[in-house]
Amino acid sequence: MAQQVRGVVARAKGEPVTVETINVPDPGPGEAVVKIQACGVCHTDLHYKLGGINDEFPFLLGHEAAGIVESVGEGVTDVEPGDYVVLNWRAVCGNCRACKKGKPQYCFDTHNATQKMTLEDGTELSPALGIGAFVEKTLVHSGQCTKVNPEAPAKVAGLLGCGVMAGLGAAVNTGQVGRGDSIAVIGCGGVGDAAIAGAKLAGATTIIAVDTDPRKLKWAEEFGATHTVNAKETDPVEFIQSVTDGNGADVVIEAVGRPETYKQAFYARDLAGTVVLVGVPTPDLNAPEIPLIDYFGRGGALKSSWYGDCLPSRDFPTYVDLFLQGRFPLDKFVTEEIGIDDIESAFDKMHAGEVLRSVVIL
Structure with missing residues (x-):
């Protein structure tokens, strides 16, 4: 009934x-x-x-x-x-x-x-x-x-x-962040902070948070960011390169869904690095203008992350258990x-x- x-x-x-x-x-x-x-x-x-x-x-x-x-x-x-x-x-x-x-x-x-x-x-x-x-x-x-x-x-x-798994999975599943890696996260709301927490759990040693809101940067530090940069005040690409020996990050997570931040992510990664788009763009937005030679010359991977590329039956119980153990x-x-x-x-x-x-x- x-x-x-x-x-x-x-x-x-x-x-x-x-x-x-x-x-x-x-x-x-x-x-x-x-x-x-x-x-x-x-x-x-x-x-x-x-x-x-x-x-x-x-x-x-x-x-x-x-x-x-x-x-x-x-x-x-x-x-x-x-x-x-x-x-x-x-x-x-x-x-x-x-x-x-x-x-x-x-x-x-x-x-x-x-x-x-x-x-x-x-x-x-x-x-x-x-x-x-x-x-x-x-x-x-x-x-x-x-x-x-x-x-x-x-x-x-x-x-x-949804949100936590999307960010966590973007780092761990899609970006495959591992021990000793460097990662930058552009956009530090719930999804971005979940990517930061996931990167910390996976063993990343340099975790860079990028946002324009000081409050969100403070939150990012609480989730494990080792460096923060306010993109209103400092060029985020230059900052990310400066704390990665001039190379750029191994993985950059774009959690905003904007052409300008995606372009920053593209140039903030190391050669052969990975960019992961997890921020959801609106239908009216187009990809930024980037010379085709830069796509070729920088190598690596440009990925979109669907739901953190998660498998719920595998991932949900795992991260609940990690939470109960005090690890996530x-x-x-x-x-x-x-x-x-x-x-x-x-x-x-x-x-x-x-x-x-x-x-x-x-």
């Missing part, structure tokens, strides 16, 4: 979000209903609200969540009621060309629930990233449920569902705890750079 719960909806482009009654159907084949305990407020949710993802309004926002599986549909064997899970938007299919090549972290045919959640009048909702978790209960594909150690608080564990500071990303009625204020704080993560407690 369908349930009615409260959830946060973006009805139209740029309009304030509303808290409304949501109809959640019983899970069908391959589906699960999850009782949400906590959900982080991510920039992607703001992009949905502003129409920056697509125009399939109304959206049920929220996706960076942890909770308890309440019920499952026919054929579900990977999770069962009572399981503590982090939700993911890469439910690996196992059959696409990426999966068949042994690269499920790039799965090209990820699963979402088949049924739709609706408003009271029957209007179908588009769940953010196929999840929709600013809501008391949500319907997802069972493959979107990743079991983790229940000792980790939901407000912490859920952050692996997931809790430092939580700036404030808020209620379901406070999302609009949280968006304002995020846009102003006042928080790393506001987390909705349900």
Whole structure:
């Protein structure tokens, strides 16, 4: 029997979000209903609200969540009621060309629930990233449920569902930062700081944080940055070269998604170094003008990082365990705890750079 719960909806482009009654159907084949305990407020949710993802309004926002599986549909064997899970938007299919090549972290045919959640009048909702978790209960594909150690608080564990994993994975999985490496991170919000924390965990010895906000540079130091540079005051490329023996960093993470910062990343890397783009650009932006000979002459790799190139079933439990061991500071990303009625204020704080993560407690 369908349930009615409260959830946060973006009805139209740029309009304030509303808290409304949501109809959640019983899970069908391959589906699960999850009782949400906590959900982080991510920039992607703001992009949905502003129409920056697509125009399939109304959206049920929220996706960076942890909770308890309440019920499952026919054929579900990977999770069962009572399981503590982090939700993911890469439910690996196992059959696409990426999966068949042994690269499920790039799965090209990820699963979402088949049924739709609706408003009271029957209007179908588009769940953010196929999840929709600013809501008391949500319907997802069972493959979107990743079991983790229940000792980790939901407000912490859920952050692996998107932003933290994107930054952490950009450094560790995509950039393959290793012991003794140097890394520069341009843009030190939640994703950039996660890349810094991941680089520290991986054994990087020179970790350079680049931003224009002194507050964010201070946060970066708390996550492991060994050097910081305010790009408003100092040329970041020259600074990065100056602290890497004039060579540039082995890996540069671009966590802004702007042509000008991508160009800085390109020239701030060492010869044969790696640039990783994890900042999400808007559709109107074009690549910076860089002479083709520089692409050839500098060698190395230019990569885009999708979801930190993570495999949720492998990575989420690992980093939750590392947090519980005191080796990865997931809790430092939580700036404030808020209620379901406070999302609009949280968006304002995020846009102003006042928080790393506001987390909705349900």
